[in-house]
Amino acid sequence: MEEGLRERKKRETRQRIADIAMGLFLQRGFDNVTVAEVARTADVSVNTVFNYFRTKEDLFLDRSEESEDLLARAVRERRAGETAVEAVRRDFFEALGTGDWRYGMSEGLDLFTQRVRESEALQSRVRMLEVHREERLARTLAEDADADPDDLTPRLVAAQICAVVRTLTRHFAMRQMAGEDPPLIRADIRVHAERAFDLLERGIGDYCLRPEPGSLSLPQAGERSTPAPR
Template identity: 35%
Template sequence: MPDPAVERRTRKRQMTRQAISDVATRLFFERGFDGVTIDEIAQAADVGRMTVFNHFPRKEDLFFDREDAIRDAALTALRARDRATSPIQALRALAHRLIDTPDPTFPLFDGTCRFVQTALASEALKARARQMRDEFVQLLAAALVEDAAAPKDDPDAHLAAGLIAAAWTVAFMEAHKLFAEKDDLDAANRRFLALIDKGMAGVEAALAGSAYAGAA
């Protein structure tokens, strides 16, 4: 049976983390990522400097605070898929679910313009985004290897992971660009899914005959 005291501490920690994140996001949007210090975030959130670092080891983590949720969604889609569905098809289906049933915790386009603009204006954030993409590719490759019971250094798994990450990145950025220009969410969604579909078709063609393109 869950311990009520532990649950209270967990809720309090989650609330503190969210409050710090909300304050940091507001300041980053107002003044740019590089124009805000950790001390200013701590003061605005009414917490100590070390409390901020206890929740967010790096300043960049305050900005990309939803990265874990996005990564987990991809890995869950892979692991929980119907075994008649290939890993590549499962990640294509995830993109369609995110459009058909938007998740309020990480909207794809509506409400993300300031986020993307702030990220593109900071060399530190662009560098961290590249690092996170590389880390995700490694995690996805490991998950693909585990799923297929393949050798850890299977080059096909690393190729699949890299191509999937590239397809998602291009689809998101192109759809965001269209939304920023036209303020048309439906058009952005259509562009995102069209590029996802093309990208995943390309990945399946490149990996034809492998465990990653065929059904289990």
């Protein structure tokens, strides 16, 4: 009970610091706000801020851990009979339909993106986040498919999935920054996303299929189900 209350207080403190920091960053720009200002506004010490966030960039990207694990988690938690692509597709459209933040289709993405574009430090950090997300997805695919260490297929599949998600997210952000109405953009993104995931499924749709209980394993993408003719 004591431990539970203590952990909850830590989470609440961390979230309060992150929310205050993001408000300052969005209002004034990332490079124009110091950690000391964040600490002063949050009524905590600078050391307290760094106890919860290793770097200033972590204050801006306080959900980076969740974001890096986003696609790998969708694959790990996929349903029976569902491929990796199908799992990501379902998760993407669920987020799109609710306006959830995790795929960047939420209100305020335009200002968030603008602040990233203004800061070289944030641009570098976002690029690393995207690299880590792809690496995590590739590892998850390799583990679930029991791929050989020399098999590049998990990395190739991860790269294609990440490219689709990244392209759709950036398209949404650019149009929102241009002043278009988010609900209208989401409706258009839905059409683009259907097409994008259709292309993925035709190319790698059978890769990493989770068998139905009691069913035989199906061949992986690129494998032949019958011997090749001589």
